[in-house]
Amino acid sequence: xxxxxxxxxxxxxxxxxxxxxxxxxxxxxxxxxxxxxxxxxxxxxxxxxxxxxxxxxxxxxxxxxxxxxxxxxxxxxxxxxxxxxxxxxx
Numbered sequence: 764x765x766x767x768x769x770x771x772x773x774x775x776x777x778x779x780x781x782x783x784x785x786x787x788x789x790x791x792x793x794x795x796x797x798x799x800x801x802x803x804x805x806x807x808x809x810x811x812x813x814x815x816x817x818x819x820x821x822x823x824x825x826x827x828x829x830x831x832x833x834x835x836x837x838x839x840x841x842x843x844x845x846x847x848x849x850x851x852x853x
Contacts, residue, residue, distance in 0.1 A: 764817045776803065782817055790818050
């Protein structure tokens with residue numbers, strides 16, 4: 764999954780990362796940058812921190828949804844008629 768850092772807030776010690784993948788809407792998330800030995804991590808440690816927030820579950824979910832069957836039975840339960848709305852007055 765690709766990503767880019769789109770903002771950084773030194774006062775709060777966080778970054779906003781935009782994750783992207785082909786066929787998926789971009790997902791933005793705020794990450795509190797880890798601190799080790801009184802310094803913000805960088806290099807491989809920063810990469811690991813960013814990757815640990817990658818929404819891999821979404822890719823896995825989309826693959827599972829694409830392979831699943833039987834949703835038509837669930838879709839048949841959708842009720843499109845609006846119920847009558849009752850307004851109470853004093």
